[in-house]
Structures are given as C-alpha cells and as structure tokens.
Amino acid sequence: MTEDRGPAKKPPMRDVLAEAAFALFMERGFERTTVDDIVASAGVGRRSFFRYFPSKEDAVFPDHERCLADMTAFLEAAGEGDPVEAVCDAARLVLRMYAEKPEFSVQRYGLTREVPGLRTYELSVVRRYERTMAGYLERRWAGAPDAALRAEVIAASVVAAHNNGLRSWLRSGGRGDAGAEVDRALELVRAVWGSAAERPPAPAAEDEVIVMIAPKGAPMWRVVQRVEAALDEERGTTER
Amino acid sequence: MTEDRGPAKKPPMRDVLAEAAFALFMERGFERTTVDDIVASAGVGRRSFFRYFPSKEDAVFPDHERCLADMTAFLEAAGEGDPVEAVCDAARLVLRMYAEKPEFSVQRYGLTREVPGLRTYELSVVRRYERTMAGYLERRWAGAPDAALRAEVIAASVVAAHNNGLRSWLRSGGRGDAGAEVDRALELVRAVWGSAAERPPAPAAEDEVIVMIAPKGAPMWRVVQRVEAALDEERGTTER
Structure with a gap:
C-alpha cells in the first residue's frame, strides 16, 4: 500500500x-x-x-497493517537467539503502537467493546499477529518434532499474555506503565517456554546436568522458574 | 434458544x-x-x-451453540481435580462435535477456508470457547496471584493445541483417529501447565521435596515432563 x-x-x-x-x-x-x-x-x-x-x-485500526509489516520485518531480521524471546519482543511492537497514542487507544477500546463488528475485526487482526509469530517459530524449529504444534501453542500464549497486559493498561484508562504490565505478563510465558525453544547447545556439554530441588507441592511454573534461574546463574558465573 | x-x-x-x-x-x-x-x-x-x-x-456452524452450552455445563459440573485437565476435557467436547460428522466437517473446513466471512465467524466462536475455559480457570484460581493472566494464557494454549490436532485430522480428510491427534497436542499443554494449576496440597507436606536431574541442554518442556513423570511415579507408589 x-x-x-x-x-x-x-x-x-x-x-x-x-x-x-x-x-x-x-x-x-x-x-x-x-x-x-x-x-x-x-x-x-x-x-x-x-x-x-x-x-x-x-x-478504526489505521496502524495495524504497518505494525504487522514491522513485525514481519523484525522477525525476519531476528538473529540466532531464543526464538521465544524474539516473539515476545515482536509482541512488544504491538504494545508500542497502542502506547504511542494512549488517549486514542483507550477511547477505541471503549468503542470496540460496544460494536460487535469491531470486535470481530480485531479478532482477525490478532489472529494475523499470532500466525506471523507462529510462522516464525515454526521456521526456526523446522525439522524438530512437533515444530508446528509448539509454534502455535507458544504464539497463542504470547498473544494471550500480551493482550492481558494491554487490557489491564487500557482498563486503567491508559495510566501507568503499559510496558511493565506487558513485560510481567510475557514473563510467565517466557519462564515456561523460553528455553523450550532451543537452548544454544554450545555452553554445556550434553552430559552436564542440572540438579534441581523443589518442594513437592510447588506448582510447575514455579519449578520451571527455579530451573531457569539456576541455569542463568550458572551461566553468569561460568561463562561470562 | x-x-x-x-x-x-x-x-x-x-x-x-x-x-x-x-x-x-x-x-x-x-x-x-x-x-x-x-x-x-x-x-x-x-x-x-x-x-x-x-x-x-x-x-454453516449449526452445532456450536449447543457445544458451547455443553462446555459451560461440563465445566460447571467439574469436580475438584486439576482445572487444566478439566479444560482439556472441555476442549475434547468440541472435537467430538467435529468427529461425529467427519464428511460434513471436512467439507465445511474447505468451505471456511474459501470464505473470509466464515473464517471470521469461526474466530468469534473459537474466542467464545476460549473465554468459557478462561472464565472457569479464573474462578477455580480465584484469589491466587495472576489468576486471570494464567487462566487466559492456558485457555489460549488449550485452544491452539486442540485446533492444531483438529486441523491435522481435517486436512487428512477426516481419516484416522481425531481423538488421538488432539490428545497428543493437548499433552504438550498438560505437561507444561497441568500442575501449574493447583497441585492438591494434601499428599505432600510443604517441606517434602523432589530432586530432579536433567541434562543442562535439555529444553525446558522436557524438564517439565520429567518432573511431572517423577511426581506421578512417586504418587503411584506412595499414595495409591
């Protein structure tokens, strides 16, 4: 266009x-x-x-086409890092678009909730973001077992987390830090899926192990957070 | 109606x-x-x-209203078990609706891919299933930190996994076992989030621990699967 x-x-x-x-x-x-x-x-x-x-x-949504194009370009240029981190960052492009015009975004949020046709339109746009992210993840994991499944589940998680943070900010009338809301939400996804991706194989030899101790009643996502934290710590001390 | x-x-x-x-x-x-x-x-x-x-x-989608009502009733009647398992089972109600009429479902899938208005309609329906599941999870976790966020992310994951399995089956022309495709897809979600829910606190005392050893390069979802498997084994031998 x-x-x-x-x-x-x-x-x-x-x-x-x-x-x-x-x-x-x-x-x-x-x-x-x-x-x-x-x-x-x-x-x-x-x-x-x-x-x-x-x-x-x-x-009503004049910036989504540009933002979709930006997201595609951003992901095409993404390097060899964690692909889940990359899609979280891609989601932040959408947030930035909303946060650039707080008053407009908040008013539009009200309008969208009142007009079913706008809600449907928005669902289609959200779906396009989700497919853009899933397509990227699937390409990054090409050949891996369940690449498409993992890509779709993780893209859906990222979108849901992003939208949860965005909605909190919109409901607050656009006050406060939109970025912080979304970061907090995306952190849940990153903690669970971030390394599900492909932890760069170089640093640790295949037979090096992590030993993790956690209370038996701990929820799984807490367990994951601890494993992640332990790995990050290890890396910080031994590899940097 | x-x-x-x-x-x-x-x-x-x-x-x-x-x-x-x-x-x-x-x-x-x-x-x-x-x-x-x-x-x-x-x-x-x-x-x-x-x-x-x-x-x-x-x-074109004459059964979704009934299925949405069935899902709501199913979740209302769900007991005290793992809420994530409950929403996975709720998703299987949707699959069953498709699998009951394989030929119709496959033909409609073709039709839906050709008509943008039908795709949009379907997105709206899918969103209603997702919100039904998220609402249930949020009620089950009422008062817990990040209840709404976790509920939305997990409901989105369940929907994405379900749709991945369903789509595989539809693309195969409705041949093969739709249930098996969807079970395999949902297993990925359950492995990661199943216990994120609320592991019933009774069996293990707060200070009982699990010790888990995994290769350092293992992807996080494999780690989670192992922790899960270890917990299930423990439970099998000590609590049943």
Missing part, C-alpha cells in the same frame, strides 16, 4: 481521514457514521477513503 | 434447514446462496430460517 504523505506541512491524507472517521465514530457511533459523512468531514472525495481503507472498520 | 424438535419421525426443522443450506453452499458457493434459496429448498417460509439462525453464517 502506497501512502501519499504529501508536502511536509500537511498531515498525510490517510491520517486526516482516520482522525475524521474516529471523531465521528465517537460522536455519532460507529454504525450511524457513513463513509460519506467521513469524507465530507475530511473535505475529500469518497474514492479517497477507499484508496486508504478497504472498509470503515479499517479506519 | 428453544428448539422445535417436532414429531419423532420428521427430522427437526433446524436440521432440515442446516442441511439444505449446506448443500446449496457446496453447490453454488456461500456468497451466491441467499436465505430465500435456502428456505425454498427446505420448503418453508423465510421467517422459519431466522427463527433458528440469526444469519447465514450460523447455518
């Missing part, structure tokens, strides 16, 4: 349209606002709208 | 309509089939259709 950013002083037409559309959606409601209303408010022709947005729904 | 099952010999009107609709969708395509075509084929009036189905999309 090409974007006519126009001369330096004028805001891009695409932004003008998205802003005009959103103002009307908030004022009159999404259903009661027509594309004709939007183009009249923005002072352009009807065809201009469809040049930038395939549908009215797309104008 | 009340269902007029009619006299014993005649198939229920709802089924007649769904079958007529599906036959037309396969023959002419989803978009090109109107509700008028469907009611003409079924030999009933237009209002009968909307009495049973809010939209054309709903007629």
